[in-house]
Amino acid sequence: MLRRHSLFVAIVLAASSAVWPAEARSSDIDGRFEIGGGRKMYLECRGMGVPVVVVVAGMRASAEDWTKAEPGKLDVFSELAGFTRVCAYDRPGTPVGDAPSRSDPVPQPVTAGDAVADLHALLAAGGITAPFVMVAHSYGGLIARLYAMNYPEQVKGMVLVHTLSEGLQDAETPEEWVIQRALLNGDLTEALRLYPPIERADAERSFDQIRAARPLRPMPLIVLSADRPWGPLIPKLIADGVLPASTPPDFGYVTDRAQRLAQAKLAALVPGARHVTNTDSGHEIHKDQPQLVVDSIREVVEAVRRGKASLDRQ
Template identity: 70%
Template sequence: MADAAVIDDFAGLVDIGGGRKMYLECRGTGSPTVVLVAGLRGSAEDWTVADKSLPSVFAEVAKFTRVCAYDRPGTPVGEKPSRSDPVSQPTTARDGVADLHFLLRAEDEPAPYVLVGHSYGGLIVRLYASTFPQDVSGLVLVDTLSEGLQDAETPAQWPIQRELIEGDVRESLLEYPALERIDVDRSFDQIRTAPRLRPMPLVVLSADRPWGPQIPSMIASGALPANVPPNFGYITDAAQKQAQEKLARLVPNAKHITETNSGHEIHKEQPQLVVDSIRQVVDAVRSGKLHLAH
């Protein structure tokens, strides 16, 4: 592989095979390469905050190692469609893993990777690490969606939760039929049957601003369907707390940061905290450690 592929900044479309191209941008130098994986309908831009007074995760990580971000199919960039070619929707975490694997290989971005996943992106990075253990040396999970959320709820509660996760996109689909949608249940089944994670440095970041008090006003404003129970945010909070604690037990000596002073989008509300967590994992990988010091 040419050295230029490792050290040059890159932003553009990459042919991943099968007649498809995906958008990727990479910056910085050094190993391990950090790969940022956004949440549902989030593009590479998700890692660059609009508030210029705050650090950008993408730009800050590029100062100490190689970093890449990309667009999954159907992830809008502002008011514009995804820069990656459309695919049949809905997709699953396994589809996300396959696309990311083909993308990194096609662009010759060398392993090992430290994978950073927000929300649904966390499901993808966990499955990637289980599927390609030799390629992944560390993980940062940013208020990640996990099967533990479903496990902590009753069969009657879960359909409401699933609707909130997937979102009501009927109107959006009229304007953008290729919009990313996911099959949450199938994705959870995929992670449940995947091999266990091997020991590696892991940081779990959990939001600490509760959903409970927010739900009634979100229902009143039309942001949530009228059939959502007004107290459902408290159900979500309790289930998510259990789910995040399970994530912190995925590998020995994982670091769980619960005081984040943030809602769900920690990488936008507290980007420096995410950057510092990534740096901890990168430093551990470089020193050959399998876990983080507490």
């Protein structure tokens, strides 16, 4: 089966090389690139083929959140590199284990718009050329979507892995959102003491940037949503000191309800999008169910290769 797949990839690359030749011949990348203003950012790319999968990790997560597999788990990044070119990067303030970020620090908090500008400059500096399939987790979803709206000629497909969206705020009352925002940010007192440049995002400003941007163009899109509920977990998290004692013990059910609405809105962004809700997973679907994530990305990549504008006509 592996040989048959490799032959398929070779045929696709040969057929597409007249249109997208550069990335089909590119070598691996692992290093820092100057993006302007004296700043450097870390970028890692492997594999070859088009479109290029660009992975946007969640809040305070470095490229290693995707490039390093947990023991006994499927290595998502290596699997992707087996059928196309894939890149991941470090945003400023995203530690690598106990080490600082490999990207130069910036003033915090930042917005999705700041991250989009950085990513655009980094891909150009690394010589990574479109077309792209954006794969994003958590807060990274705001960045991926805004990038696609700002640069529609570059992004041809997307996979959103239980991503944060403005729909979460829209689905809650102002009073609920105050609590939700505090839970999203978490208690960073100790983290800031150990690593002052740690990434912090201004969610409201990022949501406003998304709302003000042009609509997302039709493209193959898969939305993967966690289905393990928060509701029953909150009382123990409060008791263990993970969440503040002031957190309402039933607030997990508020989050579950709002997330269901928010994730459904993401799946309605473009015609023909596919929404996968039966994931048997928590928030980190790429770690809980890596094969599902790989299969979803492969589906979008192949749709882009066939020139599909959505998934509903495959």
